[in-house]
Amino acid sequence: MQAAPKEDEPLNNKSRANSRANILNSSLPGHYNLSGAGVVVGVGDALEPTQHIDFTGRLINRSAATPNNHGLHVMGTVGAAGLVREEYAGYAPKATLVAQQFAGILAYTPDYIQDYGMVITNNSYGNTVDDCVTFGQYDFYARMMDLQMIQYPNLQHVFAVGNSGLMNCSPYLPGFANVLGGYQTAKNTIQVGNANTQEIIDPSSSKGPVKDGRIKPEITAQGIGVLSTIAVNRYGSMQGTSMAAPAVSGGLALLYERYRQSHGGTNPKNGLMKALLVNGATDKGNPGPDFSYGFGWLNLLRSVRMLDNASYYNSVVSSGATNTHTITIPAGASIAQLKVMLYWNDAAANIMAAKTLVNDLDLTVTEPSGTIHLPYVLDSSPSNVNNAAVPGIDNTNNIEQVVIDNPTPGNYTFSVKGTTIPSGNPYEYFLVYDTIPVSTTLTYPVGGERLQGGDAVYIQWDSYGNAVNDFTIQYSVDNGANWTTVPNGANVSSGLRQLAWNVLPDSTEQARVKIIHNGTGIESISERFTVIPVPVITLATTPNQCEGYISIHWNPAAGATDYEVMQLQGQEWNSVAITTDTAYI
Template identity: 40%
Template structure:
C-alpha cells in the first residue's frame, strides 16, 4: 500500500494526453496569454497584413509534434527562418512572401494551425495586463526594452522607435526606449520587434531579491492581519563546513551546534540564508527568520537524522555538498529515500551542484546528467537548481536527468549573488546551488509553519510538502518539468495558499485498485494543475 498525495493548484495548464490535445484547436502559450491557431490556408498566411513587410512575414506555426532536424533543414533550405520554439509544438517562423517552395513545403508538414505574429503576442506578462511597474516610470513616460528579431536591423528598428519615443540605450539584449504609455501597441506592432518588456528592475542585494523571488516576504508580512509564516519553531538540520562563528542574526536560535572546527564562512552564509534575522542589515534577512537550527559538520545532519528527528525535532535538512558527479543510485541514495519513508514529517533538501557544463558520463555529452551526487538523486528528496534574479538558469547549475533518467533537479531557487551572513557580524555575496539549497530549506520552514498555523499545530507529511512546492512553482524553460529547472522556481505565496485552502487530498490505494477523486473548480478558473505524488520505497 502506498500513500498518494494529490496536490492541486488552479494556476497553470494540466498536461493532457496527446489524444485529447489532438481533438482541440492548436494553441501556443506565450507570456501574454494562450492563443488558438486556427488558420491552415497557407495562401492566406503568406499575404502580408497592413503594417507588415512586403518582402517577409513572421508567422506562428503549430504542429502535431516537434519537427525533426531533417524537416527543419529542408524547410530552411527553402527560405524559412526558425526564430525559436514556442510551447505546445509551435515555432516562430519567418518566410519570404514569394518563397513558393517554403510555403509549399509547409503544406507537407504535420501542420495543425498557424497565425500572424501580432503585437499582443509580443508583450511580456506584465505589459499584457496593461500595467507598468513603478521602476519603469520616468516622469510621465515609461521605459521599455524592445527585443528585435534576429534577422532585423537594430539601426532600422532604433530609427522607427525614435519616431515613436526616445531611444536611450542599445545593448545586446535589446533597445531601451522611453514612450508615452499610450504608444505601447504602436511599438509592439512594428514588424522588426520580437518581444517587449518593461526596463529591468534596479539592482539590490540578492538575498533581498531572493526572498522576493521565492515570494517568501509575501507570507511573512510585518502588518496586522497579514500572513506571518516566519518558520517559528521549525527546526532545520544544516550540515556544512565546520563551526559557524557567533552572529547576532543567529542569537537564541541555534538549538545545538554539533560541528567540528570552522573551515570557512560557507556554513555561516548558508545558515543566514535559511534563518538569518537581518538584525544589522535587514537586506540580509533569511527566508525563515523565526526558524531554529541544529548545526553539524556535513554529513552529520544526514547520518544523525533518524535520532535527531525525535531528539531535536528536525523536520527539514539542508546539504550543499556533493558526493560524486552523476554517481547513480548509491547506498547513500537509498539511505536518503529510507529516511523520508521512515520519518513521516521529514524532508531532505540538496543543492543540485555546480557542474552545469561538465560531462559526467550520463551519455548525452557535456551539459547533461551532471547532478553532483548520488544522495541528491534519491526519489523522495528535493534537489535544487540555481537561477539568477531574472529567472535565467545559472550556467554552472547542474542539469539532470538522474542517472536512471528521472527528472532532476526538482525545483529552482535563487542561488546567484545571494547576500547573507558572514563572520564576524557581517554580510557578503556568494553564488552557487549551495545558496539555492538553503533558500529552499528556508521556504520549506515557512510552509511547515503555515501548515501548523492552519492545521491545529500538526506537522505535515514531508512528501506532501515536496508535492506542494513542486506543483505551485512558477514553470520556467520548456513547458512543464525539465532537466534544467525541474518543476520551476519556488513560489512560496502560491504554496501557502494551497496549504490554507486545503488544495490537496490524502488517499490510499492497493495494488490493482481504483479510486476516484473529485475536484471542485472555482468559477472563472480556466486552467488546472494536478500532481499525483507518493513517497516511494527505497530502491535496491
C-alpha cells in the same frame, strides 16, 4: 560494488522577494506573518555559526568544523535574523537551527528528531563532483535517504543538486546528465537547481536526467548573487546551488509553520510538503518539467495558498485499483490554469539498480467534456534531453503533473491508478491541485519595506491569463495622489514578471508602487513603504565613554523628523528612546 566516494565538498535580499517569501513574512492584512518560529532546521555544512550575531538565541551548535563562510552563508539564507542589516534576513528568521558538519546532519537525524524535533535539513554539499561515471548513480547514500524519508514521515531532506553543469557527459547533449550521484539521486528528497536573479538557469547548475531517466532537480531557486551572513557579523555575496538549496529549506520552514497553525500544532507529512512546494513552482525553461529547472521556479505564495485552501488529498491505492477525486470549477469562475500533481514516497531501490521506481502509480485528469489529460513525460534518451515534455504515461518518476490552461467550469476527475505495487499492500500517495485565477498581483514591494534612495531592487509581480497584454508600472511618493511611470515601466513585455528599479531619491513614508495589466482593467497597488537615507552611527570620542553606558552620534538623515534608538535584547531590537537630536547616551 560501489567505489568509495570522495569527501563531502561545499558546493538575500532579492531571493526572498522572487520566491514570494516576502509575502509569507509580511504582517500586512491578508499576508501571513510567518517567521519559522518553532520549526527546527538542520544545516549540514562546514561552519562555525557563533561567528554571527544573527543566530543569537536560536542555535543548537553540534558542528566541530573549521570556520568557513560557505556554511555560515547557507545557514543565513535559511534563518538569519537580519540583526545587523534587516534587508539580509533569511527566509525563516525565527527558526531554530541545528549546526552539524556536512553529512553528520544525516547520520544524527534520528537523534535530532528525538531530541530537538528537527523536521527539515539543508545539505549544500556532495561527495563526487567531477565524474561522469558516478553522476546520477543510485548508490548506498541515495538508498539511505529514501529509507529515511519513509521511516521519518515528517522529515524533509533538501539537497543542492550540484555545480557540475559545465561538464559534458557523452553521449548526452553538452551540459546534461551531470546531477551528482549519491544523496542527490534519491527519489524522496528534494534537489534544487540554481538560477540568477532574472530566473535564468545558471550554466553551472547540474542538470538531469539521472542514470535511470528520472527528473532532477525538482525545483529551482536563486543561487547567484545571494547576500547572506559571513564572518564576523557581516554579509556577503556567494553563488551556486549551495545558495539556492537553503531558499527551499527556509521556505519549507514557513510552510511547516503555516500547517501547524491550522492543524493543532502537528507536523505535516513530508510527501505533502514536497508536492505543495513543487506544484507551486512557476514554470520556466521548456513548457512543463525539464531537466534544467525541474518543475520550475520556487513560488511559495502558490504553495501556501494550496495549503490554506486544503487543495490536496492524502490517501492509499491498492495494486490494480483506481481511486478518483473530483473537484468543481464553478460557473462564472475565471481560471487561468489548473495544475494537478501526484507524488508518493517510493520504496528504496536496490543499490545501483538500473530502474529505481519500485511502486508505479499513474495520474490522469478528466475534463467535464470527457477529455482525458495525461501527465508530462520527458524523453531521457541522450540526444533528446532538451526536448519539451509531452503528455504520456510515466513509468519512471514518483512525481507526475498535469497542467490544463483556461479550464472550463464543471467537474474535474483526478484518477490515481495503482499500476504496480509489488508488496500487494495499499500504497500511500499525495495529490495536490492549484486552480489559479486570471489575475495580476504585485509581489514586491508590498508595503512596509524600508528602503533608501538609489537602492537597486526588482519590482516583481505574478500574472496569469491575458498572456498577450503588456504592463505599465508606476510609483507614487504621496500615497497614490499622483503617479509617475518608472523608467522603462511603460509597455513592459507581457512575458516579464520583474523590472529593475533604482529606488526614487525622495524621502517619504508614503511611497507606493502600482502595476497595470494593460487592456484588462486589472491593477495591483502596494501598501505604503518608506524611503529615507540610513544614518551612519559613530562612537563619541573616548573621554565621553564610561563603564555602563556608551555615547553615540549619527549624521542627520534628510527628511527625518526624529530618530528611534534601539538596543538588542536577546533576539530582538527593542526601543529605548525617541529623539530629535543626532546623539544619544
